[in-house]
Amino acid sequence: MNGADMLCDVLLVNGVDVCFANPGTSEMHFVAALDRKPAMRCILGLSEGVVTGAADGYARMADKPAATLLHLGPGLANGLANLHNARRARTPMLNVVGDHASYHLQYDAPLTSDIESLARPMSHWVGRAAGAADIRRCTEEGYAAALANRGVSTMILPADAAWGEVSLETLAPAAIPTPPAIDxxxxxxxxxxxxxxxxxxxxxxxxxxxxxxxxxxxxxxxxxxxxxxxxxxxxxxxxxxxxxxxxxxxxxxxxxxxxxxxxxxxxxxxxxxxxxxxxxxxxxxxxxxxxxxxxxxxxxxxxxxxxxxxxxxLGIKPDADFVRNRFTQDDIQVPTGALTPDAISFAIGRRLPENAIIIDEGLTSVGQYPVLAPGLPPHDHLPITGGAIGIGIPLAAGAAIGAPDRKVIAMQADGSGMYTVQGLWTQAREQLDVVTVVFANSAYRILQGEMTNVGVNAYGRNAQRMLDLDAPKLDWCSLAKGLGVEAGRATTIEEFVKLFDGALSRRGPFLIEAVID
Amino acid sequence: MNGADMLCDVLLVNGVDVCFANPGTSEMHFVAALDRKPAMRCILGLSEGVVTGAADGYARMADKPAATLLHLGPGLANGLANLHNARRARTPMLNVVGDHASYHLQYDAPLTSDIESLARPMSHWVGRAAGAADIRRCTEEGYAAALANRGVSTMILPADAAWGEVSLETLAPAAIPTPPAIDxxxxxxxxxxxxxxxxxxxxxxxxxxxxxxxxxxxxxxxxxxxxxxxxxxxxxxxxxxxxxxxxxxxxxxxxxxxxxxxxxxxxxxxxxxxxxxxxxxxxxxxxxxxxxxxxxxxxxxxxxxxxxxxxxxLGIKPDADFVRNRFTQDDIQVPTGALTPDAISFAIGRRLPENAIIIDEGLTSVGQYPVLAPGLPPHDHLPITGGAIGIGIPLAAGAAIGAPDRKVIAMQADGSGMYTVQGLWTQAREQLDVVTVVFANSAYRILQGEMTNVGVNAYGRNAQRMLDLDAPKLDWCSLAKGLGVEAGRATTIEEFVKLFDGALSRRGPFLIEAVID
Incomplete structure (x- = not known):
């Protein structure tokens, strides 16, 4: 067996059986090894921001890390923004980043870069396999670090470490350090x-x-x-x-x-x-x-x-009473007519299914959801944690894979959604149970507000060209169709409710383009 | 005036009058300053890979650097893959990356990261403005370094340096070091x-x-x-x-x-x-x-x-004869029937206009273009230089802005194109004269070949799931429509020729989805 086989085996014996991936030439031996392990589920993202964002969503719900497979420095770089969010969410994750064969680095081939320098800012642990014989140690160390730190581990896998021969060993789950004692x-x-x-x-x-x-x-x-x-x-x-x-x-x-x-x-x-x-x-x-x-x-x-x-x-019994949020879902009145963020939040809140997962990259458009949330059926709320936009669509995909029996509702701002729109394709391919609501206000609305905060109330062409997303307007239904996801457009709350009800009544991905001002 | 105004003025006095941008809150003072400078042309990219790839294409054609505006570490991170390509192309570029106010960094706010560590691998020069009073020095140094190194300069702009007051100064173009003498x-x-x-x-x-x-x-x-x-x-x-x-x-x-x-x-x-x-x-x-x-x-x-x-x-006169490539465009025979990479290359070659710019991220699908190129009308060939896929669509946008009177023909592999498909929107908004030919083979074909190179000829589900782009197939016409670009699909060479002729006969962006095996 080779080093790449060993890497897969160490992952599997530790229960890491999902690998979000976008491979390249330097990872072909790893791809071949993954192909020999049917127990591993490989999930392709069409860009690495999808890969890392999905791995984050998966681990938040599955409560165990996924692996990722990234192609050299540039592949890692594309995934860094969502690694930043994962780092802030303290999500355990084990990235495997391919690199050139160790002896090839001296030639500074076109794809060579300083992977460690790129990885460190967004990782709690960075390691490099010194060769095939070092892969077991490196993988176990990275995996244990991800769980001990509750954070992002990034392991660099030189091609010759992947293709080098290793002997068969009896593997066992890595020892995870126990959490620190309370101070x-x-x-x-x-x-x-x-x-x-x-x-x-x-x-x-x-x-x-x-x-x-x-x-x-x-x-x-x-x-x-x-x-x-x-x-x-x-x-x-x-x-x-x-x-x-x-x-x-x-x-x-x-x-x-x-x-x-x-x-x-x-x-x-x-x-x-x-x-x-x-x-x-x-x-x-x-x-x-x-x-x-x-x-x-x-x-x-x-x-x-x-x-x-x-x-x-404090002498408080484990079964002591506490003030429980009242259930108020049935009291929510959905207004008629104009489609506004508030109206949408009422419509979502009114129908939110029990045990749903809410993905929240809604930014300025979440309406009254924060106010309604305590009275809705019990659910989990997964927000953007590090402020790096473009997490919503991949996070929804990963969460749906990590908790396949729960409905995922993604509240998605349009500007942010465009960063990793490619993730809709992964939702389609894996037939994930995700309803994405795109708040199509055709602007970086949050930045328009920030312009006011810096004292600019009327602005000219350059600011408009950087803060507006019109001319042309994005057509989210066509984008979804292009990526294999069914979609519908709503311009009134009645249309929205009809589409949302339809999406809830079936499984599989659906996108609602909610056209708001 | 504030530091951000000074930054704009230094850029403009040096002839840097195009800024590819995707701003965030920490850059609002810079956005406001850009808004006060109508001589600066600000061009929005819907993700930072578009921003940096377009800046690369612009500078390759305009022969002067563009500025970019990127939002903190994650915004820079999203742009790094195409900075990697620009670094390998030795493209002069001046990135301006916003950062928190200097006194805010100690609080490790959610968007804080080690920007220098992220920037260094893909930059020839990295600097940070120490305050508003340091902005002139820092900008001039970064600009001069980009030209002297022929490479990527990355300048970090803390928010308090941008908003801090500076006095008006008489500016002059920065001194550019003369190239080294021949050895x-x-x-x-x-x-x-x-x-x-x-x-x-x-x-x-x-x-x-x-x-x-x-x-x-x-x-x-x-x-x-x-x-x-x-x-x-x-x-x-x-x-x-x-x-x-x-x-x-x-x-x-x-x-x-x-x-x-x-x-x-x-x-x-x-x-x-x-x-x-x-x-x-x-x-x-x-x-x-x-x-x-x-x-x-x-x-x-x-x-x-x-x-x-x-x-x-060597005693060779400047007007000495040399062997000139023969013109063979008129001899090209376009086959009939099946749409193949070779057939497409013949069709493109047969009609290639004089002085065109060919963007080449065609990878396995460029067909006979390399063979035909010497006999085609004089043109410039702009390839992916660093191997970081996802440059084609943004590079085409930037090249069209840098050379607005020349037709841009982009040969685009589908898997790579998906990385920065958002760039089509910039082509639509700026009405750029780009014909994009997407080779829709629904696979990472180059990696399928690499699997063979590592000795795997028949592979199973995991490898298929990582190397095939079908199930579902991407619908490039819908994607283009969603992003505001007209498009047509060709499944035969006759359909392709008709679409290609139509695209050449008009100005503005057009995309051809060439469905090949």
Whole structure:
């Protein structure tokens, strides 16, 4: 067997049995090895942004890493933006990036580049197989690092390491380091704060937003009067019957206002909230400067366990009551007539199926979804985590593969959707159960708002040409058709509801072009 | 005025008046400044691979750099693959990458990343404006480096440098370092070799493949008996009346065979030929091991001047005769019936207009174009230089902007075309005179060939799923329609000729989906 076979076998023995791929010549031995492993499911993306975004969505739902197969530096580069999002989501992932045979690098052939330099900014771990005999070590190390760090591992696979011979070995699952223990001082400080009568906010991030820890946080809030907020999380459990956790608002002024009264913040799973961007004269962090910050746990901790320990230290029983979100779906009134983001959010909310997965790259067009979410049927919310646009369509594809029995509803801004529109083809090929709602406002609407923020209210040709997406308008139905996905266009809410109902009543991908202003 | 205004003014005073862009929030002050400069033409790409690929095409034709505007690390990342191609083409370019305000970086906000690490592998020069007052220096340095290196400069623009106040200054064009002088020893060795009676090959690369130096090389070949070959060049002058320069074949065995008899190679504008990839048991370089290699000039030299000096040293007059390619366009017979790559190349060749620009990302489907090229009307050939697929559609857009009076014919493989299909929208918006011929063989055909090269002739489901693009087939006419470009589908050569003639008879973008096996 060769090194590429060994790589596949190490992946499979560790349960990594999905490989999102876009191969090239230098990975042909790896492709041939994958072809010899029917237990591995290989899924093609027509560009690497699709590959890495789908691997992110898969792991967020399957709770185990996928592998990716990327072609040298440029192939990796194309996938970096969505690796950036995965890094911020703390998604475990094992990228396999092909490289030239080691002895060929000295010739600086056309496709040669410094892959390590490209990989490092978006990876928690970067390694290179020193040869065929090193592949087992390198793969196991990268896999374990992805799980231990909860993050992105990138392994570089020289062609001669892939094609070199190795001997058969008995493989076993790699040892995964146990999560770090809770910091006793931070725990003590948290308990003291929660009993102090001070105004305390518990900031949940990352996997602290899964169903179980959210429930425990709800009990702590009910018992202590603490507020629950969330910062960044790749997957949040939302909906009726669960505890209410308020996302820190994106807009700085609203965030500062929401957090202004807190005296202590207990951060679980991520750092204190910071602003997305800096603006002249505005703060970079949104907690009051006087607020004490206790970092109780990081991403790497077992966050369900951390919250259970905190509850226990507070004397709260695992079955204690907490305030559950009321179910309000049946009360939602869908307006008639004009198709607006608000109207669409009402229509989606009114029909959202139980246990749906909401992919959220809706940006300025999500309407009232954030307000409705607590009263909708229980669902998972998968947002863009790192701000690198172009994640929605691939993330939906990956989530559908990771959780094939759940309906995926993607709220997709049009400008962002164009970045990785190729992902619709993967949805079609794999017949994934995804309904994509494209908010076709024909503009980078979020940037038009930002122009106002920098004091420009009326602008000329150059700004228009960079912020408007009209002339020509994108025709999303034709794009979807070109990529093998059925689609329909809605210009009124009635048309939208009809298309959405139709899409929910069947399996397989469907796209709705929602034409809004 | 602010730093962003200064940046625009420095660009404009240096003649950089086209900016390919995809902005984000951190670049809003730069967008606002560009909006105040009507002399700057801003061109939007719907993904950054379009932006950088178009900037490459523009500079190859306009012979001056464009600026690009990219959004932080992820925006740069999306553009890196085509920067890789530009780096290999030695295309001058000045990327402006926005970053957070300098004081905001410490908070590791969601979009923060190590931009320098991402930029370095694909840039010849990387700089960061230390503040508003540093913008003039940084821009001038980056611009001058792009021209002096003939390469990619990447300048990082922190938001607070863009919005900070600067005083008005009188600007002047930046001083561009003069090209290095020719190496006297290498010149002497070249003259000696060319007079020695040995079998000499002159290897032309980069700008040595422009019209004038090719003509001079033709005179040297005619006078000395040397052979002319070309390696990598972003723009090659081809066609009747010019000297014949044979590209070193892509396939290793053919390259070795073509070069096996040479005793001396004189390399002008680039290094000796190396193979694209390594294969077990095959060489990494294709000149015979015994061949003496003289590196007469690098990319940075004035290559027209280098060839003129060499000719002069050999006593060859500037008006000496040389063997001119015969005009054979009228002799081309277009076959009937089946649509094949060969048939398409005959049809394109038969009608190729004078002074056309051929964009070549045709890969396995270019048919007989390389054979026909010398006998076609004079034209420029712009290939993929770095092997990073997804350059064709953007390169065509940029070339059409850089040379608006010339017809652009893009030979485009389907798998590669999908990488940056978004670029068709830019062609539509700017009404660019581009005819795109998509070779729709519904496969990564080049990789199917590579599977054979690694010894796999029959393969199973996983390899099929990674190498075939069917199920579903891409519908390029719908994709083009979705992006605002008129299109037609051809399944016979008669249909192709009709569509191609129609496209040549009008201005503006048109796409032909050529369905081949």
């Amino acid at each position: 006793a001082e931070a725990l003590k400080a948290s308990v003291t704060a929660l009993r102090s009568g001070k105004r305390v906010v518990i900031m949940l991030a990352g996997r602290a937003m899964r169903e179980k820890p959210v429930e425990t946080a709800g009990r702590i809030a009910a018992s202590t009067g603490a507020a629950l907020f969330s910062t960044s999380s790749g997957r949040s459990a939302r909906g009726a019957g669960r505890a209410f956790v308020r996302p820190v608002p994106y807009k700085i002024d609203l965030a500062v206002e929401a957090l202004k009264d807190f005296e202590v913040a207990i951060c679980i799973g991520g750092p204190r909230p910071v602003t997305f961007f800096a603006y002249p004269g505005k703060p970079s962090t949104t907690l009051p400067p006087s607020c004490e910050v206790i970092q109780l746990a990081e991403h790497e901790h077992d966050l369900a366990e951390v919250l259970a320990i905190l509850a226990d230290a | 006297a020893e290498a010149l002497k060795a070249s003259v000696t070799a060319l007079r020695s009676g040995k079998r000499v090959v002159i290897m032309l690369a980069g700008r040595a493949m422009r019209e004038k130096p090719v003509e001079t090389a033709g005179r040297i070949a005619a006078s000395t008996g040397a052979a002319l070959f070309s390696t990598s060049s972003g723009r090659s002058a081809r066609g009747a009346g010019r000297a014949f320069v044979r590209p070193v074949p892509y396939k290793i065995d053919l390259a070795v065979e073509a070069l096996k008899d040479f005793e001396v190679a004189i390399c002008i504008g680039g290094p000796r030929p190396v193979t694209f990839f390594a294969y077990p048991g095959k060489p990494s370089t294709t000149l015979p091991p015994s061949c003496e290699v003289i590196q007469l000039a690098e990319h940075e030299h004035d290559l027209a001047e280098v060839l003129a000096i060499l000719a002069d040293a």
